[in-house]
Amino acid sequence: MKDKLKVDPIKNGTVIDHIVAGKALQVADILSLNPPKNLMMIGVNLTSHKMGKKDIIKVENRILTEDEVNSIALISPSATLIIIEDFKVVKKHGISIPDEIKKHIVCPNSNCVTNIENVPTRFEVACRKPVEVRCAYCEKKYAIDQVRFKF
Ligand SMILES: [Zn+2]
Incomplete structure (x- = not known):
């Protein structure tokens, strides 16, 4: 439940949760290559029950492309994608390393x-x-x- 609080503030968009601690900036680099026109928030070294420390990124009004997700999976296979609509979690899933x-x-x-x-x-x-x-x-x-x- 503690994790959930950190997810709440965006209205619509994508949260990339459970990023390996220290890897958020690399993930943000990937997202910035296809420049975000909207708010992007980066949290580094947050406390995680699952991982000890984790990073998190929230991108407003954006759904990631398959290529972006695959690239992120290479950097942090542990990441979870959370799709937010109207402040609610509508979808949450892990990602996997592509072939x-x-x-x-x-x-x-x-x-x-x-x-x-x-x-x-x-x-x-x-x-x-x-x-x-x-x-x-x-x-x-x-x-x-x-x-x-x-x-
Ligand atoms: Zn080559």
Whole structure:
């Protein structure tokens, strides 16, 4: 119930709850790439019964796209999405790490064809814990913290 109080203040929008503590800014970066026109609130190191510490993000008047959710899942698989309508929770669900992600990760390898020609990237998830992704073109593997997202 204590968690619920922190969810209440937005009228309509999405709450990303149970983000791994310290990862909220990375998640916010993803959301900012497709710039939010509305209020976004970021809470860091909140107390959580489930996790000890957690981060939380609330975005007003916005439903996340599947690509955004998949990207967030790579950064914080523990996250829960809560959809708020008229101050009420209408939907609440966990997210899961996708098998692959297209277009939205920039390959850090400057010699990769995706950086030389304008080829959309494709990354496969090579490891789920900790999350590592592999470029389908140059086949190099990266920890999720080593890559940059673009939207
Ligand atoms: Zn590559």
